[in-house]
Amino acid sequence: MNPAPRPSPLLGRGSWPEARRIAELLRRETVGGALLLVGTVLALLWANSPWSGGYAALRDTVVGPHALHLDLTLGQWAADGLLAVFFFVAGLELKREFVAGDLRDPRRALLPVMAAVGGMAVPALLYVAVNAGAGDGALRGWAIPTATDIAFALAVLAVISTHLPSALRTFLLTLAVVDDLLAITIIAFFYTDDLSVVPLLLALAPLAAFAVLVQRRVRSAWLLLPLAATTWALVHASGVHATVAGVLLGFTVPVVRSAAAGGPEAGPGLAEHFEHRWRPLSAGVAVPVFAFFSAGVTVGGLSGLVTSLQDRVALGIVVALVAGKALGILGATALVSRFTHAELDESLSWWDVLGLSLLGGIGFTVSLLIGELAFGAGSVRDEHVKVGVLAGSLLAALLATVVLRARNRTYRRLVKVEEVDADADGVPDVYQQRPVGEV
Template identity: 50%
Template sequence: MTSGGRPERRPLVLFGRGTDTDAVTLTDLLRRETVGGVLMLLAAAAAVVWANLDHAGYEHVRELHLGPLTLEAWASDGLLTIFFFVAGLELKRELTVGSLSRPAEAVVPMIAAVCGMAVPALIYLVVNLSGSSGHPGGWAIPMATDIAFALAVLAVAAPSLPTSLRAFLLTLAIVDDLGAIVVIAVVFTEEIRLGWLAVAVAVAALWWLLQRRRVRGWYLYLPLGVLCWFAMLSSGVHPTIAGVLLGLLSRSSATDPEAPVRAWEHRWQPVSAGFAVPVFAVLAAGVTVSPSVLAQLVTAPVGLGVVVGLLVGKPVGVLGGAYLSARFTRAELAPDLRWSEVFSVSVLAGVGFTVALLISDLAFPGDPALRERAKAAVLLASLLAGLLAAVSLRRRASTRATDA
């Protein structure tokens, strides 16, 4: 404390660790959920502004070739692999020592996640199959919940709510992302080159063997990761699958402090939050905003399906799945949670930013107009879901404080 009674501010060290043990480094900041969410939001906003001020210039940069791929492809196929690698590490940690390691506690959010994927997809299909101008191929777009954005909103809006609510949202989002990964691997793979796929599987198996034998050394794993990514890309399967696969094959243990999952997650989280996801957002979220585009979000089947799927389908699916699982099975909601708080989180699940933008690219690869319409719908629905959830969560926190 300072002499005036105010808390002493910890110094910020941008590069390196400095000599002050209380200093906050730039990487420490990037590990905070709120910072990652804000960076993602700022990057998306910058992309929208850029695309509307200079659409031709924006498209020129996205289509600029760097080696064998365009910058847009490097972002979606390359940088997002880092994001999925971190997601895979987090999933492996939760499966071994976290909330998913206790099935009785994980059943409710897991069923809620499955229902939260199915209902938005069904709503999208109903909207797009009801007329001749629909495009049912984008059914997977409203399925995904963005982990970083959702956790950031929860951390900012209601930090005083029980930690079990964060565990519920984390489990929900992880299972949600896993479902989206399966959809990407199965649905959006047009042609599989078995030779390259065999190489990717062999490299992943070598990764697992080295992990099992506790072999250490970044100089081994970094080349293996790059090789697995390249082989997956060459096989025709979306290369981000390599990231989550290697993350899941990494060693995690509750008893072994040298298990690499926590250390790697700690090391790569700032790279993902501070570079990979913001750059992807800049190159993926640039949509032109005009009265006609906004009108199509509530009239054209693609935009309407995405918006209704995220804003209505997600809350109905998540809350309905959680309630039915607690009502008709032996699974129980965490004792310190209230159903009103689960409702607020179900609204927050409608934030479908990163993976939803990626699936928009994959669902409409040959139609830029449809792709842009779907992305605009994702951005609008995610923004509205985040705002509505923030208001709802603040009310839940105020209710808790009043009851106390």
């Protein structure tokens, strides 16, 4: 009898094409993360300055046609409109990962998916535990600490100048992408109060037309943008948060060419084209502008900060982001290791998983969005949510910095090994020597 094959190591290297693609993508996201930090700092400075009234007036300026129920404030346009672009790109990336990326192999997909689920469930449970019996609708915010902000996390990595090896970078990105999918699912199912079925059904028509055109490789903005905008407007009118439209539109875009369009051998589908075109707008404009309009909380000095954190909602968010994310991601990874009998890659340690788990506690963009949906934009409790998200994300970033910086010498050595190409064929030797297919 042949012995059972030995399970592939957790967090082992994937394929070279995927590692190269991930590296290029993360470089672009790092720039977006820097802009996100700038937008956040500007909002906080303005909102806590003597001219804070000007910030509130700008955020609450109403723009748009009343007849179409699109007379929204600039803050709402940023949350409902610009973030739809962000989730469109997230939809493209998620589909790309599971259709043509390394994660099309269920064995490789298992780890980041389970880690994302653990990183969602444990923070939600800790938030509920802290707010049990608090009343005043505090439990509506249970989903606030469930999402990881990849742009902010990458900005932190850039600031601390650590060199994560490719396997950890891929794990972090995929975890965040699956996180986004879970978050938008939560928004659609748990934060839709008044559902209008007719507009939602009508949205299927432009969505289907958009899908037919992109499947036929039509890329004309004059045709696609009106259909996308109509889909967005109808989803918005239905009561479902309009960012859901962005994910649905992203899912319709083909990753590889169909047989009618030349077959997959003829080249990639439109997903790669749209990602190159829209990711800079998402990372460089949509998310930083949303951060600018959403992060401007008036703290009121140290006493105001203490007052905000005395609200169990804010305290629950901090505990969930820092402890919940770390326990959820680390625990899920350990469970996958236990039940698949796969050991961690020999070049890594569980300290690396802890560092990434803490980094996953940086929740910002989607956390602020869910906070607004749960408690109402501009409400007192929404202000406390912002303080909790900012404080929890900052604390998680500091703890992750301590762990990852302590391992930075090891990361430098691993990255140097990954860059060695003795035969100068463009592919580092380690990707030719090691089998692909790790969990």
